[in-house]
Amino acid sequence: MEKTKCLIIGSGPAGYTAAIYAARADLKPVVYQGMEPGGQLTTTTEVDNFPGYPEGIDGPKMMEDLQKQAERFGSDIRWGMITELDTSERPFKAKVDDGTELLAETVIIATGATAKYLGLESEEKFKGGGVSACATCDGFFYKGKDVAVVGGGDTAAEEATYLANLCNKVYLIHRRDELRASKAMQHKVLNTPNIEMLWDSEVKEIVGTESGFVKALNGAVVVNNKTGEERKIDIEGFFVAIGHKPNTDIFVGKLEMDETGYLKTKADSTATNVEGIFAAGDVQDKHFRQAITAAGTGCMAAIEAERFLS
Numbered sequence: 001m002e003k004t005k006c007l008i009i010g011s012g013p014a015g016y017t018a019a020i021y022a023a024r025a026d027l028k029p030v031v032y033q034g035m036e037p038g039g040q041l042t043t044t045t046e047v048d049n050f051p052g053y054p055e056g057i058d059g060p061k062m063m064e065d066l067q068k069q070a071e072r073f074g075s076d077i078r079w080g081m082i083t084e085l086d087t088s089e090r091p092f093k094a095k096v097d098d099g100t101e102l103l104a105e106t107v108i109i110a111t112g113a114t115a116k117y118l119g120l121e122s123e124e125k126f127k128g129g130g131v132s133a134c135a136t137c138d139g140f141f142y143k144g145k146d147v148a149v150v151g152g153g154d155t156a157a158e159e160a161t162y163l164a165n166l167c168n169k170v171y172l173i174h175r176r177d178e179l180r181a182s183k184a185m186q187h188k189v190l191n192t193p194n195i196e197m198l199w200d201s202e203v204k205e206i207v208g209t210e211s212g213f214v215k216a217l218n219g220a221v222v223v224n225n226k227t228g229e230e231r232k233i234d235i236e237g238f239f240v241a242i243g244h245k246p247n248t249d250i251f252v253g254k255l256e257m258d259e260t261g262y263l264k265t266k267a268d269s270t271a272t273n274v275e276g277i278f279a280a281g282d283v284q285d286k287h288f289r290q291a292i293t294a295a296g297t298g299c300m301a302a303i304e305a306e307r308f309l310s
């Protein structure tokens with residue numbers, strides 16, 4: 001059976017950064033890219049907040065560059081999904097969806113998290129053309145404009161207040177009559193003059209124009225779920241903040257997770273509860289979720305894997 005010193009699962013900024021560092025440390029990492037090579041950034045257009053790109057860079061291009069950089073130092077990057085990982089003994093046995101099996105002395109899990117969407121057809125249509133799941137990434141494009149955020153948790157509250165600083169007006173659409181967000185965040189939202197709460201409200205449809213490949217969102221139809229009243233709001237950006245799902249299904253019962261499925265890591269470390277298995281990026285971070293923080297923890301994981309082996 002094939003053996004590797006370091007198996008990296010996932011190919012977002014965390015996975016590729018781990019690969020760059022692990023390859024340079026001569027661990028000859030094998031990277032399995034997963035279902036979405038390049039990760040969540042491949043669904044964004046421009047990335048303007050990653051240091052080192054003064055003019056910004058397209059998300060997919062940035063991930064292509066990161067992959068090339070990892071390959072330059074000898075990372076073995078493969079298309080495929082890890083479907084099973086035996087964490088009970090080292091080396092850890094992993095199974096790939098094409099039937100391959102390999103033994104890994106260390107594993108870096110960088111499988112990320114997937115943003116949840118409402119599931120509307122019109123939402124799908126305007127993804128990348130007005131619909132976003134990350135205000136920090138895309139808010140800048142809506143400077144001075146009217147936008148909406150949907151959700152009632154801490155993420156929605158944070159995104160709404162972040163956008164309120166940039167935009168003319170923010171509608172915060174929540175399906176109930178009270179926010180789930182922490183009291184401090186609720187206070188902030190309810191005291192920001194350019195945030196308008198739409199309580200007991202659900203989004204029926206997102207509307208806009210389409211001309212060839214160019215899509216421009218210009219509104220959303222919102223329904224009050226108590227009165228049935230429908231209202232169209234005029235907005236140019238629509239931010240979905242109804243939570244993320246960490247991609248940890250295959251680790252259930254094998255690695256320690258919090259109650260929402262995020263992998264637990266030790267303080268100031270990427271070490272999981274199993275020695276030799278590390279977790280980096282959004283799969284272990286529900287607070288920051290940025291490409292740069294994911295890359296940072298990817299670097300930490302590779303350094304920790306190398307130290308563990310030596």
Ligand code: NDP
Nearest residue numbers: 118151152153154155156175176180241242243244286287
């Ligand atoms: P949450 O699960 O806390 O909140 C999701 C929100 O979206 C809820 O208000 C929920 O409504 C709403 N929602 C879910 N599904 C739908 C749907 N289909 N249609 C409409 N609305 C929907 O997710 P968050 O991302 O906000 O937070 C995740 C975790 O991360 C939490 O523990 C949070 O505290 C933490 N966090 C902490 C931060 C901080 O400390 N700075 C920042 C961001 C997150 P309902 O309330 O009705 O269920």
